[in-house]
Amino acid sequence: MANAATTGGAGEERVDRSTNPWLVAVVVALAVFMEVLDTTIANVALRYISGGLAISSDEASWVVTTYLVSNAVALIASSFVAQRYGRKRFYLICLALFTIASILCGLAWNLPSLLIFRMIQGFAGGGMVPVSQSILSDSFPPEKRGQAFAVFGIAVVVAPVIGPTLGGYISDNFSWHWCFLINGPVGAFALVLVYLLVQEPEALRKKREEMRRQGIRFDVIGFLLVATFLGALELVLDRGQVEDWFDSTFIIVTSVICVSALLASIPWLLTAKNPAVDLRLLATRQFSSCFIVMLATGAILIATTQFVPQVLQQNYGYTATWAGLALSPGGFVTMVMMFVAGQLSSKVQPKYLIAIGAGIIAFAMYDVTRLNPDLNFGFFVWSRLYLGLGLPLIFIPITSASYAGLRPDQTDQASALINAARNTGGSIGVSIASNVLAHREQWHQSRLVEHVVPSDPAFIETMRNLQHFLMERGSPMADAQNQAVGLIGEQVRMQASYLAYIDVFHVLAVISACAIPLALILRNIDLKAGGGGGAH
Structure with a gap:
């Protein structure tokens, strides 16, 4: 696969740039946007999926995680397959398979069928992202790649933010099936444009022939x-x-x-x-630090995109649409910041931008720990705005930093690993957050119940007031007592839930803060060379 190193320098071989590279960037970003969108579009629709397929909420969450895992697994193989069988051909096959699998997800009749189609969708999508980066790298000269990757970054970062809003609106007003079916026409449109506009460098064709002659196998x-x-x-x-x-x-x-x-x-x-995976890359300080930072970033991005709408629906009574809308303003900030980060990446060392971005994200996560029942819609909008400021300062610079010092034959592997880190981190982040939430909710409820005893003066006073309130509204004394106990039990459960979500955001804040020292140990790169050869 053509890469940054093969496209920079005296003897570089590039694609024919008669096609406007920005048009190629928009087409590729559209396909990637559709693919990344599916990591989160189903998040706020999980309750609808659970009801529609008669499954538990825990089983419904597999709709998200199976996609992320299969996507990360496919990323590992994408580099070799694209080299061996042709980048454009591989990209078109992945895009077509993704579109077909999306339609099948929308037509799924039970949980096993939905999970199978989601896995196919994830495998197909996993091959699209790194190849998209390679296409962009070859379509732009080194000095403009930062701006090109800003367009790509918008698709990668904004799509998970728009996903819950779009998924919520579709689920509330139509059906959860359309969260997947909408990929049909978009995928078909992108397929035609990719076929017409994307070209494959001659260097790739020569390399493919050489691999065939040498009998190199996967x-x-x-x-x-x-x-x-x-x-x-x-x-x-x-x-x-x-x-x-x-x-x-x-x-x-x-x-x-x-x-x-x-x-x-x-x-x-x-x-x-x-x-299949070049482990020696992970043994280097530069790349391994970038890999871990991307794991943490993926964990924050996907976990918050799932758990903020969840707490809004469960604890604040928001509809799926309004829960998703709370994330949307952050998406617009992210879009603007992507271009800002693209400009800064050519002037400021990546390690400083990544450290600043991680610090902003840590602050955003810590800010959400002020969770309480009196918060309004604006609080969640602002918390997402802070996150939208920080994410681009990681995504764009880390692309340049991760490729610094790599040999030309390592860049495709690096691209696959960095993207796999984002998806794997997202899957791990969701799992960690889910476990923290479940464990801490039980723990807090146990502690709170210790104070709900007949000998406690506050409990006695609360019971008396509740009974009096209910009896005034027509409840018999016996019923009023049972209702009062039920109301107190519900308050205990809600308080435990709030405290557990606070613990989740504390954990995510710590994960973000840990990325700061990792960023600062990265070495400086040659900014004029596009980050040591560019980035995929």
Whole structure:
């Protein structure tokens, strides 16, 4: 696959730029926007999906996580497959398969069918993002790649923000099925434009022929080991709380499979001739720091996009549409900041921008810990605005920083790993937040119930006042007493829920803050060279 290093320098081979590169950027961004949108569009529709398919809310959450995991797994293979069989051909196949799978998701008749189609959708989408980055890298000269990746960044960062709003509106006014069906016409339109406008560099055709002559094959074993590790890890994180962690045979067996796959993959990937994942990249300070920062960023982006609408619907009584609208202003700020970050990335070292972005995000998460029943719509809008300021300061600079010092043959792997980090981080972030929420809600409820005892003066006074209030409205004394107990129990549950969500946002704030020192240990890059060769 053509990359930053092969497109910069004296003997560079580029695509024919007779087509306006900005037109290519918009077309590619449209396809990526559609793909990334599907990571979150179903978030606020989960309650509708749960009711429509007669499943629990926990089962419905698999609609999100299965997509993220399959997407991350596909990212690992995308680099080689695109090189071996042709970038444009691979991109068109992925886009077509994604569009068909989206329609099938909208037509799903039960949970297993929906999860299967979501997995197909995730696999297809996983191949689109890194190839999109490579197309952009080849379409623009090095000095303009920062602005080009700002357009790409808008799709990657704004789509998860718009997703809940669009998904909420569709679910409230139409049906959750249309959250997926709308990809049909958009995908078909993008497919035609990609076919007509995107070109493949001659260097890629030569490399493909050379790979065929040398008989280079895909590392199936390495890929299966990594896929098993990621899939098992997701199962453990998703089902741990429900299955009571290591008191469950299922969790123990899945954990053993997860660890075994990881341990087996390390020596294999280090010794394989053409490994599915280049582990040596993760052994370098520069790339490993970028990888971990992207994990944390993905965790914050996806977890907040799921849990802010969730708390608004559960604790504040918002509809799915209004819960999604609380995130929308942050999306517009992110859109503007993407262009600002694109300009700054050519003037300021990435490590400083990433550190500032992580600090802003940590503040945004800490600000949400002021959660209480009296908060209005504006509070959640402002909290998302802060997040929208910080995210672009990470996404754009980290692209340049992660490719600094890499050899030309490593950039495609780097692209796949960085994108896999974002999706894997999102999946892990959702799982961690879900477990913290469930565990801390139980803990807070246990502590609060300790004060709800007949000997407690405050409890006695509250019961008396509630009974008097209910009796004045026509309830018999016996019924009023039972109703009062029920109301107090509901208040205890709600207070425990608020406190648990506060704990979730505390954890996300800590995760964000940990990214600051990781950013500062990154080395300086050559800003004039487009970040050490550009970025995918």
